[in-house]
Amino acid sequence: MSxxxxxxxxxxxxxxxxxxxxVATVGITDHAQHELTDVVxxxxxxxxRKLQAGEASAVVESVKTASDIYAPVGGEVTEVNDAVAKDxxxxxxxxYGKGWFYKLKVADAADTGKLLTAAQYGEQxxxx
Amino acid sequence: MEFGGWEMPVQYTSIxxxxxxxxxxxxxxxxxxxxxxIVSGRAAEEFLNRTLTNDVRKxxxxxxQYTLMCNERGGVIDDxxxxxxAAEEFLMIINAARIEADVAWLDRQLAAFGxxxxxxxxxxxxxxxxxxxxxPRVAQFIDQCFSGGSTGGAVVARATELKKNQIAxxxxxxxxxxxxxxxxxxxxxxxxxxxxxxxGSVWSRLLTTGREFGLKPAGLxxxxxxxxxxxxxxxxxxxxxxxxxxxxxxxxxxxxxxxDFTGRAVLAEQKAGGVLKKLMAFKMTDKxxxxxAGYPIWSSGASAGPIGIVTSGTQSPSMGxxxxxxxxxxxxxxxxxxxxxxxxxxxxxxxxxxxPLYRKPV
Numbered sequence: 001m002s003x004x005x006x007x008x009x010x011x012x013x014x015x016x017x018x019x020x021x022x023v024a025t026v027g028i029t030d031h032a033q034h035e036l037t038d039v040v041x042x043x044x045x046x047x048x049r050k051l052q053a054g055e056a057s058a059v060v061e062s063v064k065t066a067s068d069i070y071a072p073v074g075g076e077v078t079e080v081n082d083a084v085a086k087d088x089x090x091x092x093x094x095x096y097g098k099g100w101f102y103k104l105k106v107a108d109a110a111d112t113g114k115l116l117t118a119a120q121y122g123e124q125x126x127x128x
Numbered sequence: 129m130e131f132g133g134w135e136m137p138v139q140y141t142s143i144x145x146x147x148x149x150x151x152x153x154x155x156x157x158x159x160x161x162x163x164x165x166i167v168s169g170r171a172a173e174e175f176l177n178r179t180l181t182n183d184v185r186k187x188x189x190x191x192x193q194y195t196l197m198c199n200e201r202g203g204v205i206d207d208x209x210x211x212x213x214a215a216e217e218f219l220m221i222i223n224a225a226r227i228e229a230d231v232a233w234l235d236r237q238l239a240a241f242g243x244x245x246x247x248x249x250x251x252x253x254x255x256x257x258x259x260x261x262x263x264p265r266v267a268q269f270i271d272q273c274f275s276g277g278s279t280g281g282a283v284v285a286r287a288t289e290l291k292k293n294q295i296a297x298x299x300x301x302x303x304x305x306x307x308x309x310x311x312x313x314x315x316x317x318x319x320x321x322x323x324x325x326x327x328g329s330v331w332s333r334l335l336t337t338g339r340e341f342g343l344k345p346a347g348l349x350x351x352x353x354x355x356x357x358x359x360x361x362x363x364x365x366x367x368x369x370x371x372x373x374x375x376x377x378x379x380x381x382x383x384x385x386x387x388d389f390t391g392r393a394v395l396a397e398q399k400a401g402g403v404l405k406k407l408m409a410f411k412m413t414d415k416x417x418x419x420x421a422g423y424p425i426w427s428s429g430a431s432a433g434p435i436g437i438v439t440s441g442t443q444s445p446s447m448g449x450x451x452x453x454x455x456x457x458x459x460x461x462x463x464x465x466x467x468x469x470x471x472x473x474x475x476x477x478x479x480x481x482x483x484p485l486y487r488k489p490v
Binding site: 037038040041043059061062063064066 | 138139141142143144349353416417418420442443445472
């Protein structure tokens with residue numbers, strides 16, 4: 001059973017978002033890290049990069065494959081998680097905590113309205 | 129995932145975990161997708177020596193060798209193991225994805241060779257399953273799974289008496305199992321071929337017996353990281369019909385002096401005159417994403433374009449660094465040559481290394 005915290009919002013492509021005012025923190029879900037298994041490398045966006053909702057923003061690599069991470073909402077990258085770049089296994093061990101990828105200054109608050117709730121995301125992965 | 133027409137597990141738990149289990153204790157792989165072909169008869173030895181690159185005359189009963197099957201251009205149709213299981217009977221273990229191509233090729237060679245009464249080729253792939261059991265602890269428990277001395281092939285009292293590359297037949301609950309001391313991981317281990325209806329029991333018995341020794345089921349992901357660390361070629365990556373064993377650095381398995389065989393002329397020319405591309409192994413020296421098949425290889429200095437291509441790559445679970453193999457122009461194939469691997473448009477530094485990339489800690 002995957003962990004799907006109720007205080008977060010989700011994208012269909014398995015990213016989670018924690019919104020605090022106009023700052024959004026982005027990572028990948030427990031379901032996603034479980035499917036990937038051992039994460040060996042994380043490529044993060046540059047600070048200052050402007051992303052559109054749905055744009056490829058980062059790359060997470062497991063032993064077997066590289067997967068694109070899509071920006072769940074549009075905005076400017078304000079902070080990236082150096083800890084996860086240094087220790088990619090944090091994505092597996094703590095996907096909602098220490099394994100966060102980057103923070104965005106949200107450009108359009110309406111974007112968050114298009115995301116899934118925990119319940120909706122939970123439904124989506126149930127079939128998977 | 130789908131592999132060569134079969135549903136195969138990439139991993140049971142995690143690639144890292146399964147890889148480490150094989151290196152430190154034991155792992156068991158389902159390799160039933162692979163093919164088995166029996167070649168028998170008075171003319172079997174001569175037929176195989178004209179069709180394969182290595183010299184089967186070197187094989188006494190109960191012995192096997194790594195070998196390749198080439199086309200007239202010296203290009204590899206498949207790499208495989210061939211065992212002499214009886215004086216005039218040979219067992220070929222071939223790649224799953226090449227069963228159809230290999231059997232079609234063998235049929236053509238057969239038609240050209242003639243001597244029909246003295247030779248038979250039988251594709252037993254659909255009726256045969258196989259498992260590979262690999263790791264330093266396998267020898268501690270495998271004898272519990274096959275009782276009695278060998279009933280064919282090498283004459284041994286138990287499986288652990290088999291030397292590397294030897295093969296013997298054992299009884300397994302009234303069925304026949306062929307056990308060889310071979311593998312694709314660089315660890316001590318065995319491969320077991322048995323009738324398709326029996327192989328499930330072989331798997332279960334080995335798993336149950338080996339569990340307390342740390343035996344874990346291992347999937348295709350770990351199979352790939354293990355063989356890449358050892359620089360063992362994988363057909364479709366390091367080998368294909370446009371690549372010769374000489375280019376792949378497998379000249380040791382090409383017996384030019386045994387007489388004529390398909391592809392000999394080209395291979396002899398390459399051995400004497402050199403090749404245009406050469407397979408090398410490399411290690412990333414920059415911290416980077418893992419190298420992967422298809423990534424371009426650049427020289428570390430200025431050059432107009434790439435000097436080669438990656439054929440296999442991964443993050444090495446044993447070494448914690450990106451590793452791989454690739455073809456480059458021969459000038460760049462020397463160990464310690466600095467190279468650049470292009471990963472998603474950016475070049476990361478790497479270094480050509482000696483094979484194998486992984487060596488057991490002493």
